[in-house]
Amino acid sequence: MKERLPCEFFLIRYVPDVVKGEFANIGVLLREAMPSSAGPTAPLIRFTRDWSRVRCIDASADIPLLEALEAEIAERLEMVARGTNPDTKPILQVLEDTLANSLQITEARACLAESLPAELEQLMRMYVEPLKVVADKSSRLRTGRAAITGAMRTEFERAGVWALMRKRIAASMYTAAGDPMKLDCGYRPNGVIRIFHAVSLEGDVEAAKVLAFTAPQLRDGVARVEQAKLEMTAIVEPIRLLAGEPEDEASEAYRFGVETMERQAIRVMTVNDLARIAETARVELRV
Structure with a gap:
């Protein structure tokens, strides 16, 4: 049986109003807890593709901006992992610097992964994506x-x-x-x-x-x-x-x-x- 990789993950949350304390999990950051001797692997980050939860708590949320932010964070994390970014700050500091004021990152949680991509998919299903409800014939197909x-x-x-x-x-x-x-x-x-x-x-x-x-x-x-x-x-x-x-x-x-x-x-x-x-x-x- 293939040995699992010790990893840690962080949830990224959208918090439109800190006073109210309402939030929606919109993404996951996953990285190896102990990088291998072959060198560090770039952390993986994924944001949701279904923004319905965010729109429920903030109808005016700037979804295109949030989508663009995911690409920006992924690029910066990749550069840090490759050592091509002169900024030597730790990865979490890079992430915190990039996040908008309405986004927060949770404490690290441990997990074991067969592979980073597969584990990222599993974590997205567990913590971020809305539950899929089987629709009956009268339900409207999601289009648009x-x-x-x-x-x-x-x-x-x-x-x-x-x-x-x-x-x-x-x-x-x-x-x-x-x-x-x-x-x-x-x-x-x-x-x-x-x-x-x-x-x-x-x-x-x-x-x-x-x-x-x-x-x-x-x-x-x-x-x-x-x-x-x-x-x-x-x-x-x-x-x-x-x-x-x-x-x-x-x-x-x-x-x-x-x-x-x-x-x-x-x-x-x-x-x-x-x-x-x-x-x-x-x-x-x-x-």
Whole structure:
């Protein structure tokens, strides 16, 4: 039987009001308690992909900021572990310096792990992620842009490329000052920039129309600024999640949204294609 690794973990909590004392566990930091002779392994950090608990205690919570903070912390911990960061402060001090005022970290707790990634998944299920309730047939399937972005991130993380990708890319870099659009993620293999953006076709197709309108400006801007070709991919829900009958109003709107984007040379893929997309990214980024 494989010997288990002595580890310790810390819970990261969102605390919007210290006086009230309400909090929600949003993440886990896991590290080896006794680094091996081969050298230190970078600690692993993971934040939740389901922010419903945070929104329950703070409806105005800045979720994009919290998501960006996870990437920032992970990068700084990786640099400290590799010794490439001139800042010699201990890892916990780095974490505390990076955390926002509304976040707290708990005391260390011991655990034994078969591997750090597997243990991190287990700890997330135990302490952070909401309990999954089996839905009956009348329950509404979880769709919408939040579900799509969550699925995107999950698949890119599984492929090991999420940390290497650009996130929340400002369209204003390529279009015009004041453009508020933020594109979800992307990377640059060779002379092509691949950008992936979640577009929900549930309810209305305004997001699809906005992306289609912006695509030519983005393409010209990328050529001008990056001297590269832009390949834009919109990730949408499978049509079966939105429509009950083949020719109902939702189906017609869905097809309109897809065709609107495709006319502007935007490749449209569904969440079912994400595993293949992430595998391509893994090969192109040489992970």
